[in-house]
Amino acid sequence: MRADAARRRQNIITHAKHVFAQRGGDVALEAVAAASGVGIATLYRNFPSRDDLVRAVVQDMVEQIIQAVDQVRSVVETDPAAAWEDLLSSLTAMELGALTDGLALQAGSAHTLEATPLAQVQQPAVEALNGVLAELKTRGAVRESLTALDVIVAVATITRPQVSPIRGAAPGVPAQLAEAYLLWTRAGREDAGS
Known part of the structure; x- marks a missing residue:
C-alpha cells in the first residue's frame, strides 16, 4: 500500500473512532467519510462494509492498548500504583466506549463475547492486559479478582457515547466515574464490598 493511501486509511480509522464516540456505532458511514475528509466511495474502497470499518477501528484500539501496556511495564516494578493509574488513564482516553454499539451489532446472536466475530482481533489486547494485571x-x-475483560468492559461503559445535551450537561461525569473505578480496583478493597 502506498504511503498516501496508508495515511488516508489511518485517517478514516481515526475519524471513525471519534465519530462513533460522539454519535454511536450505528452512525451513517457518510458522516464518517465527511469527518475524514473523503468521499463515501473512498471510504468504501478502503472498507467495503461497516463490519470491515469496525474491525479496523477495533484493531487500531488493540494496538493502542498494547502500546499503553508496554509503556507502563517499566514502571510496574518501581511504582505499581502509578503504573495502574497511568494505564487506566490511557485506556479511558482511548474512548473504548466508542465501539460499544458497533460491537453489539456485530455480536448478533452470539451468546458470549468470546463468540463474537471480533474476539480473535481483541485477543492480543486481552492477553497484554492480563499480563500486566498479573504483575x-x-x-x-x-x-x-480483576481481569482484562473486566477492565475493558468498565472503561467502555464509562466512555460510552452520550447524546450531546447529556455530554454538555455533565461533562465531568466520565472522569469522576474513571476515578471511582480506579479506587474500586485497588487491592485491599475486596473485603469492602465487591
Whole structure:
C-alpha cells in the first residue's frame, strides 16, 4: 500500500473512532467519510462494509492498548500504583466506549463475547492486559479478582457515547466515574464490598 493511501486509511480509522464516540456505532458511514475528509466511495474502497470499518477501528484500539501496556511495564516494578493509574488513564482516553454499539451489532446472536466475530482481533489486547494485571496483582496494586475483560468492559461503559445535551450537561461525569473505578480496583478493597 502506498504511503498516501496508508495515511488516508489511518485517517478514516481515526475519524471513525471519534465519530462513533460522539454519535454511536450505528452512525451513517457518510458522516464518517465527511469527518475524514473523503468521499463515501473512498471510504468504501478502503472498507467495503461497516463490519470491515469496525474491525479496523477495533484493531487500531488493540494496538493502542498494547502500546499503553508496554509503556507502563517499566514502571510496574518501581511504582505499581502509578503504573495502574497511568494505564487506566490511557485506556479511558482511548474512548473504548466508542465501539460499544458497533460491537453489539456485530455480536448478533452470539451468546458470549468470546463468540463474537471480533474476539480473535481483541485477543492480543486481552492477553497484554492480563499480563500486566498479573504483575500488578503480584505487587499488591490491584484486586486479585480483576481481569482484562473486566477492565475493558468498565472503561467502555464509562466512555460510552452520550447524546450531546447529556455530554454538555455533565461533562465531568466520565472522569469522576474513571476515578471511582480506579479506587474500586485497588487491592485491599475486596473485603469492602465487591
